[in-house]
Amino acid sequence: MDVPPSPPTRPGLLSSLLRWGVACAAMPPLLTPALLLGPVSPGASDALMRTWCLWARRVFGVDVEVVDHNEGRYDASSYLFLQLNQTSLSETFVTPPALPRPVRIFMNIEYAALPFAGWVPWAQGSTVVVRQWSAQARRAVDRAAQALRAGASYYMSIEGRRSEDGRLNPYRKGAAVLAIHSGATLVPMVFHGARDVLPFGEWRVRPGRVRVELLPAIPTEGLRYEDRDALVERLRALAQARGLE
Template sequence: MRNLMCILVTAVATAICFAMTVVVAIITLNPGATVWVARRLWGPILIWMGGAKVVVTGQENVDPNRATIYVSNHQSSLDIPIHFVTVPVNFRYVAKHQLKYVPLVGWYLWFAGHIFVNRGKRDKAIASLDAAAQKIRGGTSVFLYPEGTRSDDGRVLPFKKGPFALALKSRVPVVPITIEGSGTVMPKNSWNIKPGPVYVKIGKPIDTTGFAEDDREGLAKAVRDVIIAQSLELGGKGGDPERVVAAAGIEGEGRQARRNAS
């Protein structure tokens, strides 16, 4: 019964909040203002309905006045509303282009100016990252899940290099974030809700200016090492520190990273 109620409440809350985003955008003439609806209304409702008891640390590392790239591991669909709530800045998600076609959620992401990436087509992926870089240079923060998919067992998966190419192109700080427990509350590809604690730890910003312009793997390793360490601190499974970068075109699988000689 609880799972059915979660589905119904999620659907109704999403529909109502989407309608509210349209109203907010019309009143403010600013689609970006609709992020407030997700942070203050939609996210808290879904967290409450899922029974997640969220504990967040490190919010002092979030600077709403500084364009930043936020990077997190990914365990559950619940991560999205949790990060809207726990990262107190009006960021934009960089999401798979497939989400664009999901009713209401995809419409909201498009309407609010979030960024879609088509990883299957290199030219479109590059164009999407260029669009993200333009937003960042304009002062907008973005949020990414560099694993490219949710982890099946809670371990931190290898990372895609695209987010770190974006960071090096934009030359803004990268803030590593670790989430632990959301995959237990709402497992991947399941509505089998099990209320429980979810921990979010926001790490210190990593300065990208100390990395060469083409050292995507070096930056990925630096960020991933922090996320793995934080996962272990939170009681999670961590991840293989040697499997840094995901093989091209494959999500969740990796190869041993080759650090640039520079």
Template sequence: MSDILIACRTVVTYVVVLLYIGIVGPIGLAITLMFRWTAGLYALGHGGVWLALTLAGIRYRVAGREHVPGDSAVVFCSNHESNVDPPVLFEALHRRLHVLYKAELHKFPIMGTVFDFGGFVPVDRGDRDKAMASIAQGADSLRAGNSFLIFPEGTRSRTGHLLRFKKGGFIMAIQAQVPIMPVAVQGGRAAMRRGSAIVRPVRVSVRIGAPIPTKGLTLDDRDQLIERVRTEVERLLAEGSVWETGRSPR
């Protein structure tokens, strides 16, 4: 596809998604908040994500769904290499995922309200006491049966190589005694070049590994758990793209 067609496709994607957010969003948000209909909020979110990915030509394939243990709460732990990773995983994992997110995003009134209602947990990485309180809040949510998605690198890797894993999500999983699902996502880096708003069609690969249990672990086991999960994510990345194995797309 030529650069001109890709640019036109990007413009159409932005316009349609903004219309969805501007028209469907407020109406749906008002209804979900009025009736405390959390499932409706997630349906709106999945609808918007599906629309954006489809219009932009971003396709994904998933391997390892059989490892996910039914409706039990888990912590999905993924590497992070591109801006498209969060929406792809939100759609691919297809759960009512809760997320640990940067506390500064909570300053935006509408976004903060939506995140609070959706059960997302803000983390202030500059204040240890507040960060630990957020982790405890996340652990309570896990005990209540809610699954979380975390990006333990804390930021995107520019090279595709794993960065150092931060500890918060692992402490949360240990406190709640829920398994961690290692996830490897690849292929999204080509979607948006650095400094460009153009979204290019790409094929994203998502690999889910076998659950790593935390039952019986204590905070003293935290570093060993982090290393074990990191090693498994590296192994999944080394297996390469799911698109090369002939799996069916979404």
């Protein structure tokens, strides 16, 4: 009989402080240039961000496996990489190197305020949304859709916030509306183990393994606004088929 793996052990206080110190010490030399390059050379800025993420993974002892069901074939003009389960701040350094191309982020104002982690994507042209301000949120969706139609790719969470207990939050329709309005190809993403290495409300990162699945791409050409509910249901069914509830 298979025995489920035990959860990663929380490291000690001094060890955690040391690891955070080492990870953060690399931010100014790598991410200050990334911040400055963001508006003029997003690709170079993205490369520096990915470098810091790989450094943070190594410092914290987090191994990441990427399973790409599209086998690296991304030939469409624009993609919306859509995270189906958001559970942990560890996704901040797990996600960028797992993506097959540079992206902008559709992010809330709280994330945009994070030093470097939020500033650099904002400098690269990412879209900031204030969800409590419905008119601003609608304008943000329109701006992102325009950028997608112009050939940019985006990354966003369909839940819009982290789950406290690991269960799926209600799915927001904005992601489906954005994909339909822009005609971008959807790439659903599922994360396994991110919450284990950094649970909600914790700051001590546990060494462990995270698996990121890029599920088969979903074209949205021909879909209409009236199809948004069915698309959201289809995406949630994909998450549930991966053992998420």
